[in-house]
Amino acid sequence: MTDPFKSGYASIVGRPNVGKSTLLNRLMAQKVAVTSNRPQTTRNKITGVLHLPGAQIILLDTPGIHQSDRALNEMMVRASVSTFSDVDLLLVMLSADSGFCADDEFVLNSMRGVKTKKVLVINKIDLVDKSKLLSLMDEMNQKSLFEEIIPISALKEDGLDQLKSLILNYLPEGPEYFPKDMVTDCPENFLFGEIIREKILKLTRFEVPHSVAVVVEDMYEQNNGVVQIDATIYAEKDSQKKILIGEGGSMLKNIGRQARQEIEKRLGAKLFLKLFIKVKANWRDQKRTIKEFGYTHDSF
Ligand SMILES: Nc1nc2c(ncn2[C@@H]2O[C@H](COP(=O)(O)OP(=O)(O)OP(=O)(O)O)[C@@H](O)[C@H]2O)c(=O)[nH]1
Ligand SMILES: [Mg+2]
Structure with missing residues (x-):
């Protein structure tokens, strides 16, 4: 048996x-x-x-x-x-x-x-x-x-x-809760947003990493097979936005390049990553905005 x-x-x-x-x-x-x-x-x-x-x-x-x-x-x-x-x-x-x-x-x-x-x-x-x-x-x-x-x-x-x-x-006898091909319940576009945020955590410092949220607005395949992702990086202050853009756009370019390389590997396809930066003052104190950004919790 x-x-x-x-x-x-x-x-x-x-x-x-x-x-x-x-x-x-x-x-x-x-x-x-x-x-x-x-x-x-x-x-x-x-x-x-x-x-x-x-x-x-x-x-x-x-x-x-x-x-x-x-x-x-x-x-x-x-x-x-x-x-x-x-x-x-x-x-x-x-x-x-x-x-x-x-x-x-x-x-x-x-x-x-x-x-x-x-x-x-x-x-x-x-x-x-x-x-x-x-x-x-x-x-x-x-x-x-x-x-x-x-x-x-x-x-x-x-x-x-x-x-x-x-x-x-410590686990009891139980059923297969999830099908064999399922490894996470996290939607793919959320993970891609997180990968962009991870590069920001790596490349920036002081209060910038904590004040940033990334929202993937759109993801679609172009006719030539290239995948396009439009994502917005939210900061809380203009000064943070300036840091995220960097001199002559160098920081944003670096964030975009590192994120693109990783996401391309996961997709197995070429990626056109379009990043926007916006300021949303004090978003970390606003429950509604936190939810809009995809950080949800049932009892919140
Ligand atoms: N030397 C060493 N570093 C580790 C080990 N495990 C994790 N780290 C490092 O510790 C840091 C934090 O790792 P995370 O996995 O992000 O930690 P976390 O507990 O998920 O952190 P939060 O999400 O902020 O709560 C990273 O720089 C990791 O590389 C380990 O076993 N040895
Ligand atoms: Mg963690």
């Missing part, structure tokens, strides 16, 4: 920048979420469906949990917190190099009273020596909050097979 099919949900949660989206991508063996070295990169819940022999793991990548009064940030945190009780397993992530800090404490406080089983994933172990890792594991073990603690390096793909089998142990 064959083993029964297993399926269920595991949510990756933690403070910003610990490597949640990197883990999702590495487990999926493809880019589903954008990543960057800036905190608050992910702005909404992203689903990745991992199809395994005899099992299906539905992974949720969530925005980093943090404190902020802005409507956008509130929505981001809510998107993460709302997964807590809806999943079979919470993968709570820490970063080994920074250890357990006040921001991680805030994350643990936000899950007080949550009954869902929790496994602690200590990421970025490639950045620390063994003794530092062992003392962090010991410190976290004493909190008696976690079923297990697993050290990994998402970036170096160290410990990922062990993590996959660990997740499977």
Whole structure:
């Protein structure tokens, strides 16, 4: 007799920048979420469906949990917190190099009273020596909050097979929730907008990365087989718009070139990427605009 099919949900949660989206991508063996070295990169819940022999793991990548009064940030945190009780397993992530800090404490406080089983994933172990890792594991073990603690390096793909089998142990018998060819519920044009935003996160600094939203307005195939994407980059201030355009248009060109190369690879077709820049003052404080930009959350 064959083993029964297993399926269920595991949510990756933690403070910003610990490597949640990197883990999702590495487990999926493809880019589903954008990543960057800036905190608050992910702005909404992203689903990745991992199809395994005899099992299906539905992974949720969530925005980093943090404190902020802005409507956008509130929505981001809510998107993460709302997964807590809806999943079979919470993968709570820490970063080994920074250890357990006040921001991680805030994350643990936000899950007080949550009954869902929790496994602690200590990421970025490639950045620390063994003794530092062992003392962090010991410190976290004493909190008696976690079923297990697993050290990994998402970036170096160290410990990922062990993590996959660990997740499977917590999943119930269940159906194939998603068809085999489905890897994410994220629409393609949203991901393309995110790829453009990722290049902006990489190429700009100070307050610019956080103030930017990218909306793909249109995507269609021209008669010659070239795909055209029209996308608008929104900033909050004229000064930010100026930075995004750059001297003689150099920054915008660079953003466009890097995004185009990546999107072309995914499409397997030539791309004409048309970028516009607009200013929408204080959009991060306006719930309606946040929704218009595609950062939606059900209870928001
Ligand atoms: N050295 C090292 N760096 C890592 C590892 N995992 C992720 N990173 C880096 O950490 C940074 C943040 O990674 P993300 O995956 O964007 O982090 P996140 O937790 O999704 O961040 P938010 O979306 O802002 O909450 C990036 O520069 C990654 O390359 C790891 O295992 N080792
Ligand atoms: Mg992320």
